[in-house]
């Protein structure tokens with residue numbers, strides 16, 4: 001196929017050029033009905049192609065024309081049999097994968113550090129999770145990926161598992177041994193689903209980890225908007241082989257799409273695919289060089305550590321995405337949250353995320369040398385600043401907690417109910433600090449990185465209460481609970 005083509009973007013442009021007089025949605029009528037402030041800011045071009053699925057513009061739910069061709073080009077570029085454009089992110093991709101691959105009540109093996117959208121998938125699909133413990137790096141205080149041996153052991157212990165779901169790469173760019181995991185999974189004649197939200201660029205550069213479809217995944221999702229040039233909310237779902245039925249997959253995809261998809265977003269996926277297929281390797285080479293150079297410069301600053309190749313081969317670290325720079329600031333005496341805030345307030349640099357020990361800087365094909373220099377400058381200054389209270393000093397509060405083990409990542413709690421069952425059960429609100437022993441009815445996720453600590457159907461342990469309490473006091477936002485301050489929590493009313 002001709003990867004230089006952008007069939008969907010082209011039909012939108014043709015529609016505008018033909019000067020059609022619109023009597024159709026959206027109601028702003030190509031901008032004319034929109035309030036001036038936003039219209040002027042966006043510009044008429046964006047609004048002119050914010051159209052609906054009328055004749056000639058195809059239908060994302062039932063593609064026959066230009067969207068079909070655009071998705072076929074994407075499938076070819078990604079080495080898939082079928083690719084689907086999603087406009088509600090990998091969030092919907094996770095939900096689709098589970099509903100396409102499994103029936104309610106069936107078991108699926110998945111890592112404990114799955115994104116919270118996987119939890120949404122479990123609730124919607126009624127799938128029963130069998131959690132797998134990812135490898136943990138205690139010094140970086142970070143979960144990596146699940147090892148193939150863990151997958152094998154889990155499948156041995158639960159021979160009735162119907163699918164394996166893996167997150168690779170992690171938020172921090174650590175990739176799993178997907179080839180080995182695919183082999184173990186397929187030996188049992190079940191499908192492998194991969195949340196590759198953070199890896200839409202892998203396919204296009206040899207220095208990046210192998211992409212999920214090439215490694216043998218039956219389904220994989222990419223948040224195209226996270227690492228490539230498409231707009232927010234856009235993602236792709238890739239399908240390969242016969243283990244997942246295409247008719248079922250197509251039917252499920254439709255359930256998750258609006259009948260009025262934003263066509264600007266769809267066009268941005270078409271264009272992002274073309275960009276990668278035609279110039280991806282060159283653009284990514286530059287990005288990787290810039291990121292490697294920044295990592296070297298940051299590592300030269302005393303007290304700062306950015307992990308790299310030396311971590312490769314450690315448990316759960318099969319491969320690394322060099323475009324992610326994890327800046328470990330622990331030795332400076334700052335939490336990652338504090339460092340993130342200082343970098344933003346004093347140096348106007350905004351990281352992708354912070355956790356207790358780290359800030360994460362994302363490098364993409366849009367990152368410039370000037371931006372990289374500014375990041376390095378900000379971190380250099382941060383390292384020079386006087387730290388009034390070193391939270392990690394021998395007497396510092398966090399160090400005491402870490403030593404006592406009360407800041408270790410909590411163990412996977414016992415499961416008493418299926419997530420969907422617990423989510424839909426009668427609930428009551430109790431004080432969070434007194435909730436140990438109760439069955440949780442909500443998903444509680446420190447954000448970022450967006451990994452649930454407790455989810456519906458799980459027994460709240462004292463360890464989890466203490467851990468979440470500390471995260472809260474360290475300034476982490478809690479996503480999911482009805483009471484965002486987490487003074488109270490919704491639990492299942494048990495007979």
Ligand SMILES: Cc1ncc(COP(=O)(O)O)c(C=O)c1O
Nearest residue numbers: 088089090091115117195197223
């Ligand atoms: C591993 C992982 N999966 C899925 C998602 C959801 O992706 P999106 O924001 O595209 O819906 C995220 C978001 O951060 C993520 O980190």
